[in-house]
Structures are given as C-alpha cells and as structure tokens.
Amino acid sequence: MPPSFPGKDDEVLVSGFILLFQRDTAPPDLPLAERMLERLAHRGPEGAALHRVGCAVLGFQHFETTPQDRGVRQPYIAGDLAIVLDGRLDARQELIARLGLPVKAEETFPDVQLLAMAYQRYGEGVAEHLLGDYAFAIFDATRKGVLFGRDPLGNRTLFYARSPHCFAAASEEQALFPLPFVSQDWNEGTIARFFALDGPRPGETFFAEISELPAAHVMWVERGGEQSRRYWHLPPVPTLRLPSDEAYAESFLERFGESVRDRLRSLGRPAVLMSGGLDSTSVAAVAAREGKEIVSISWVFEELTSCDERPFIDLVNERTGNRPIQIAGDDAWPLRDADSWPWNPNTPIDGLYRRLRERVYRRLQAEGCRTLLTGEFGDNLFPGGVDWLADLVEEGRLIEALRSLLWEFRVPERKVPLGAALLRLASALRNRILRADRVPGGIPDPPPRWLTPHAAALLPHGDDQERALRGKRRPVQHESNLGARATCAAAVETFHSSRFDLELRRPFRDPRLVAFLLDIPAHQLYRRGQTKYILRNAMRGILPEPVRRRRKKTSLFPLFRRGIMEEEIETLRRIVGDRNACWRRFVRAEWIEKDVWDLIRAGRDGPGIVVLWQCVCMERWRKGFSNHHPSSGGASK
Template sequence: MCGIAGWLDWERDLTRESGTVRRMADTLALRGPDDSGVWTATRIGLGHRRLAVIDPELGRQPMTERGGDDGRELAVVSFSGEIHNYRELRTELTTRGHRFRTASDTEVLLAAHREWGPKAIERFAGMFAYALWDIAEQTLYLGRDPLGVKPLYYAEHPSGLVFGSEPKALFASGLIRPEVDAEGLVDVFTVAAKRPGDAVYRGVRQLRPGHLLTVRRGATTARRYWQLTTAPHEDDEATTVATVRSLLDRIVGEQTVADVPLGALLSGGIDSSAITAIGAAALAADDRGPLATYSVDFAGSEDDFRADALHVSRDAPYVRAVVDHVGTKHSEVLVEPASLLAESGVTLRARDYPGVGDLDVSLYLLFREVRRHLTVALSGEGADDAFGGYPWFASEAERPSGSFPWSAGVKDRNAVLSPELRGHLDLHERLDARYREALDEVPYLDGESGVDRRMREVYYLQHTRFLPFLLDRKDRMSMANGLEVRVPFCDHRLVEYVWNVPWRLKRLGGSEKGLLRAAVEDALPAEVVHRPKSGFPVGQSPEYLESVRTAVSDMIESDGPAMRLLDAGTLRAMVRDQAWVNGTFTPPPILPRALQLDDWLTAYDVRVVL
C-alpha cells in the first residue's frame, strides 16, 4: 500500500509544477516510507509515496507503459493497494501477448488497461485506489476497489481537479482550503452516518467504492462498476457452509502473497482467529511458517475491565487458546493508559478530522508496534458486517428501530451543540433524512417481506455506512505507521455470496455469525468457535478517564475554538458524571472527540461555513 496524489489542469502547464505535486505526495510520506516519485506532463502531474510490498526493486511508481515501434509512453499510473488476483490476470495477459518487465501488480494494472480499457477494473479483486492517465486519450481514470478499503479523495477546481489518498494532499496543492459546512459537521458529531462519497470537508469528495471516475476535457463521469446484486440463495446449508470455507481458503491464500514480512492481528474472536488459522495453514503449505500474530490489551485491564454489550470478555485467554492450537509466533502489545490522550493529536493528523478517541489511539499504538516487525498484517475486519456479528442484528430482527441500528438508542443528539449551532443544525433531522436516503438505495429481493426484508436493510446499512467507518479508521491508523493491513472478509467475491444468504442461515445454530463459525469450526478450539462477539478493547483505566475530564474542563475554561460549536453546560455535566469518572463506564464518546474538534479547528485552520 502506498499514497497517491495528483493534479489535473486543462489550462496550466503542469510540467512547471512538479514541486507542487511532490509537496502533495510528501504529505503522505507516512503511507509510503520506502520511495517517492513524480511524473508530470502538460496537463497532469502524478505523485507517489511507496510502501514496497510486491517486487520492491522494480515496482517503483509512478509507473509508465511503453509501446509501439518507437517505445513511446502510452499510459502512466500511480497506484495504492494490492490486486490480490494479479498472478491470475498476469497469466491471462501473457497468453494475450503482453510481456512484463517486473513482478508487480502495478504493471499488471497497466497491461489490463491496455487490453480491456476502462472495463479492466471489473476484473480486479483486491483493495486499491489508482490514478491512470491515458496519454493518447488525454483522459484520467480514478478507480477504487468494490468495498472502499483504500481511500481516494478529489476536489474540482475551475480548470481541473486535484486528488489524493488523504485530504491533506489536496490542501497541499494550495487550490483547496479546509472548510466545513453543516453537512460536514453532521459527520463530525455522529458515527457511521456518512453518505457514500462525502468527505467532511466542503467541496471535497471521496470516490465512492466500486466506482471509476473518468475525466476528459469538458466532461467528468462516474461509473459504478460493482454493486451488491440481490438474487435468491439456492444452496442448501451444507453447500453454503462449504462455499464460505472455500472462498475464505482461496482469498486468504491470495492475501498471504508478499515479498516482505507478513503476519496477522489476533483478538481471540472468531473473525481474526479464522484468518489466523487459514493464513497459518497457507504459509505452512509454502514452507513459510510459522505465522506471526499480534494482539492488543491495556495495562491493568485485569482490574479495570468492565463487561458491557459490546465487550463481553477479555481477549487474552482466547488469544492464548488460538496461539497454542494453531502454533503461531505471538506477541502482545500493551497500551499504557497515559498514552491514550497523549497520542490523540497524532491520530487526528492521521485522519485529517476528529475520530473516536481512545479507539483510534489504541489501534494506532498496536499498529506502531506491529510495524517494527512486519510490513503486512492480515485482519478480521469486515466479518461482523458480512455475517451479522453486532448485537443490533438480533435486536433489529426482533424489534426494528427505524434508524441506523448502531445509534438508535441516542436520545438527545443536539444537547452537545452550542445554541448558535442548533439554529443551523438539527442532528436528528439530518440523520433521519440520511437514513431514508440509505433505505431508498437497498436492492430488495422481489417478494421479500418481514424479518428478511428488514435484515436486508440492516446488512445494506452495515456495508455502506458502518463498514466504511471501520475501514477508514483501519486505513488511517495503519498507514500512519507504514503498515499494510489486508482484510480478506472485504473481498467482494465473499461479500457477494454472503449478501444473498438468508438471515436464518447466517445465524446458523441460533448464534451470531453462526454460518462463519460452522465454516471454520474444524480449524479452531471449541471455546473460540463459541465465544460471543466482543469488541475491540477500550480504555477503562480511571487514570485515563480522569485525564479526559481534566482536559475537557481546561478546554471549556480556555474558551477554545470548539466552544463556538459546543454547549459548555452539557460538557460540564458530562465531566461531572461520576459514573464514568470512577471507571464504571467509558467516557461519553463526545468528550475525546470534543478535544480533537478543538485541536482540528486550530491545527487545520478550518473555516466553518453555516
């Protein structure tokens, strides 16, 4: 994985702007610490920061394709991510007469574009974002993987557009400035309700997952090349279980390909444990084992842990069970509570906007330690979304909430907003509107009704709203450390199949993710197969909670920029709430986010436009 950036301009000569393009790319240096490159022509400049994973010696970028008798340049690409089926595509392209000078998937992408044109993207399985400039056509193609694992932002300006892996690259062009309007503030004050394509900042867009953007002089068009397609599921139970396992074996096998050290993230839950077991088997088959695994916990969690609906048990005993059963080389990363607030600014700058407090920081610190030993790590992210792992799946089947399930219990969203902001923004109204918009997109099955219809909606909301929130967090925290994290459960071939499996089969045996558990039960110890869903560890240390309390109190008294948007009385009441200060609960999520909001408005010089 890498960082890409670029500038298209139909009026300015960009051969004179290589310094600007390099500056844009260099904002992404953490994503690509191994190499950098810039390619410019009259109308376009492409920048690249490389994390070398496949063919480290010859896979440098931006990469050009040459052809014809004179060896002229035909196309150039700046590519981030991995095409996991590139070996299969390379074989097919070789039979069609293409010759390769590297072993990289980037060169396969260029050859595929030459062979199949813009439709080549439909053949890619993987996680990727790319900018390809077709020199003969004078056309720019921006492409993003089906599930949106890799980010790609862009913003139009009067004579073209700028783009990059993160918003900071766009701002470095000098053509776009950080501004946020009411719709962007909805994304700041809520979780996982962002419309596909929205990007918090005014005038900045994300290329939607499964889309290809084509930019020609005078015309910009977006084509959706992949989407969830609804059809009756005709496989019986045994076939369904076997198909899921077969897909996982194939996908994980593809994703263990790397020319650098590779390992896995392990929590002791069914998702990461399944990937660990299958990945370890794939490495062993190639005589590349044992698999290195990493888990995270908080120092003092034995005393501080308190179970709740999303965190039912500590990970450590289950991690040990998997390590002993599979035979991995394991390391535990311990997070010190004092670092949670201290590193908050680092994670803010990784995201480019406020995140989710200690959940970001602990993940960032895990990835930082993993990167000292590995370049690539496999993750179980996405299994809950495909197979139904969160508590709200079962509750929605019994009592539909009529809202985004993960936030249906929030009572007064507007209480934290300042009186002035409330005059411009009603979070309840905005979220209700977004929820209705999302339901209008759902591809229902003809004749589907009742529980099956509602669960179709919930899974759609999960894939298009909640999962992007998780993938964005994973990408930013990992790439801020130069670590590539692969997500086999987000391979579109698996997602396509499981999408049409009925709710009763996904909940096989009456348990959440029952289908997944059945598919991998032969590879794992029984206690792990039957362990209920337990979320990513959260900071429950009284010291951390007290530090948040003090920091928020200081922010209120100093009347920082965030206080123009926040209600001081509501924040003071949250700070005084001894339930969370004493460690009985984690702090209300708004408190760490409020601190980052204050930092963000200052550090990015954000202009609020209402």
C-alpha cells in the first residue's frame, strides 16, 4: 500500500473517495488509482489510504466531522466487504434499533460501520434504510461487484466513467481526469442548460465522458455490466390532512427539529450562518434549543445600509444566547481581486458573493468550527402556494376560503397573484366535475430569448420537460427540491466552503422535510399574504415576533451594483468582451451588448444580470483549464 498523501493546509474539503473496478481479468492499476486519489488531496487533512481487494481498488481522503468517526480509517474492511463512505448518517438511533444493536452503539459505532452492518442485513436494498447526506461504494468480494449509492436529495456527489474493461467512480469529476478513456471535452447540452438557468439533465455533467449517479439512486456494477434504480419516491399528489393549523405547525416543527439536531452532531462548536431572514433565524433558534454552544455568524454593512439586517439579527441573538460574530461586507463585491478568484475544475457554476462567503468561512476556520448550518434551500420548500384557495375549497373549508379571499381583495401587494389562485380553483372544480386528475397543464415554456439558435436546439423538447413533471400537482415545488438545479447548487457551494475546513449542512434540505412539505395542502404554504405560512406558525414563541412576522426580504443588489457597475466595470468588460469567448456560442452577443448593458447603466436588477454572470463564470472556467492544468489538453471549445 502506498503512503498516505498529505493534504494541503489551505485547502481542506470534506472527505472523498475513488474506486477502480476491473471488469476483465487484468489486475487493477494501482498507479492510476494513486493519481486519481491525488486529485482529491484537498479533501484529506487527516491523510489518505488505498486498499486493493481482488479486482478492485478503493481510495479515501479523510476529514473527520463527527465524534464517532474520530480515528476511523477507510476503506473500511468487514469480512468480504470493502467500503468507502463520504458523508454522514442521520437518525442513527432508529437504524441501530432496526439492526438489533445495543443502545451504546450510538456513542461508539462510526457511520461506516453501521453502513457495513446495514448492507449485510439488507443487501442491495440498504439505501432504503438510510437517512443523511451520503455517497458510498461497497465492494462485495463474494458477489464480485460494487454497490454505489447516493442520498435521496443528492447532497453528496458521486461521478463515474466506464470503458469495456474498467469502471471508475469518484467524489469529484476531476478525479476521473487521469483515466485514459476520459477526456475533458465539454457536454454542450449541459452548457446550454446552464445558460438557460437550469441544471444538468439527470445523470449528466459538464463533461461529455463523465456521468453522475442521480440523487436517490443506487447502482450495482459487475463484470457483465451495471444496473441502476431509483429507491426513493414521493407521491405526486398531496394526501396528508391534519385537523388544524396548529397540528400542521407541530408536525413541521417535529421534523425540522430532527433535521437540525442531526446536523449538530459535530466535532467542535457548530456554527450557523444567519441573516435576518426567516429561514436562517429559524435554524439558529431551533439549534439553540438543543443546549449546545452555537456560533452565529452574519455579514453586516456600515455603508450599504439597505443590505444590513442587524436589527433582526440582534433580536435573535439576544433571544437565543448564541455567540455572535459579525463580518464586514461593504467591500466584498463581485469580482473583487478577480485574478485570485477561486477556480473549481468541476463546474463553471459560481456565486456572485464569493468574497463575502469566503470571509465567513475563513473566520470560522480560525474559530475551529468544522460544521456550518445554513438556511439555504428554505425558499425551495415553500413554492406552490398558488393552490391555497383550491385546497381550502376541496377540503370543504368554505368559510375560511371566503374570509381569506376577501382579505386578498383588500391587499394591493400580494405574494401570490390572486388571479392565478382563482384560475387554479376553476381548474380544480372543472376536474372534479369531469373526474379528471387535478394536474397543471399548459404549453411548455419556449427557450429563453437570450440563447443562440445553437444553444436552443440543445435543450430538451417541450414534451421531455412535460414528461418529467407529469402527474405532479405542484410541479414547481417538486422541481425546486428534487430537480438537478438544486442538487447542483448544493454541491457547488460545498466545494468552496470546504476549502476552509468547513462542512456545510442544510437543515431545510432534508428528505423528511421535503416529503412532508410536498404532502400537505397548499394553504399551509401561503395564506392571507403570508408566505411560508406553516414555518411562521411553527416558530411562534421561538423567534422574536418582528422576525417571525417579517415579510420584506433584504437584497444584496446594492453590493452587486457597487462591484459590477462601479468598482469592477473594466474587469467585467475585459472578461466578457473577448471576441473569442466561449459564451458567444450559447448567448446572443447583441442581447448582452444592448439589453444587459442597459440594465447595468440603469442600475436595475433582472434575469439579464444573472446571464451576464454566467458568461463571466464560463469564460473564467475555460481559461482556468489552461492556467491550472496546462498539460491536461484543455477542454473543448
């Protein structure tokens, strides 16, 4: 076995793994496996290890984040099994009980050992019995095959490439670059979807010869081939009915509390990234109820006062007793110090406020925090409120429906258009009369107007989009939680936060919560001008009232305007203005030069600003290949 590879002190990511499985009779290529694992060296502050067993070799980069995993080495060997697990198992007590283990196993058994025992009990059906953020590979020497699995929401990543003689998998795409049968040619379909502000199609990546195991899937690989299946399903139509708003709020809080509690299992003090909004303050407040010392970290603004949320942040910190840390944000604008902007070889996707987030991550690294809880993806849970009126009528709550409808007529500014709610009610009544399924229909959206004909032709046809959401009563809510765009966004920010010895954990991105919110009526998502109606009810008595009842969101657009429209305008022109820039193949240049620059000059927000940022990201990503890997051959243009 080769010696452990040292991790870089300034780039530490969550743990990761590689696996090479030889389909033919040749032995697995250990030097190739070493090169693959070296690509993940930034994930291994506690060292790395390779293990060969039969026709497979497994490698792991270690980063410990839970007390039970301290000192545990992977690959983990259990009889004829060799296992690598990237991630965290939740609801451990329930799993331990189902496996017939003593209660004290909760304190001593590492997650990978529980995974091994669960596989020995359930075989290929093991994923149905797991909860958490995870990706795993289990080589079974007896069956001469490998089982791969990924958590229901895809919070951990798993990529693979294959040839007739070899199957390889890894936690990141770049770890597959050393394979002789993998190039760095781009998948133009994924790039077209990127510029259409969508995520990759299930199973696809930005690279033509690298695939991704979709969320909620397992795959069995053996010499004769491979077979994958989806193991986690949600009903398309909500069916849960409870007797009162209070009952819904209580059920939500129970699940939300479990999600937060599971994510507080950590080495060192956990932290919460807290703005003054409803989602992150709810995470911080519920975390404080667990009795642990919580670090609450927030960015604040002295000059851009419209971005500052201290009046709400201070109220929550005073209520919870969490330890507050404030990060100055006035000069953390987009493209600041553009030449040293971090580069992710796996994807062009990046956030506008990278410098702002880096300041938070760097401070928490200095504080010794290894886990950071956020309120991210809270907004994803609650769309679908347009059905609120139809659901009240369907349940026979006609007086409440009438009262809420009269209230909506009196309010000039509504979060959910009243006309849309009335149309959905009419559609529901029509379908009830015709005894048809109440499923939204309509004409698929045309390609965005900023795409070139080449890019538009690469997008799925309308019938493909319609088929993907067919039968879903609230398709927007389904897509925002289970779609590729949300999964991809979660993985991207995890890459960046983890460069600072920090694991992101998102309580709102939990299968228990997603399943619950998709199964309740829409009047719990929106009622009488209140979005996130059930969350606001659940936080009564937990959050300060000004925070719980807050309706207006704070925007960081003034920070964007300071950076892109003032401080970095020449940097922006230099990056985007290149006549050979690859974005021009996908986005109409005349649209950027007229519509978007008009927005910039006027200081207004809009979709064009997002598309412009995508152009910046794509051009920086393209140039990054030649700057960071000059001998790799580069990506196709």
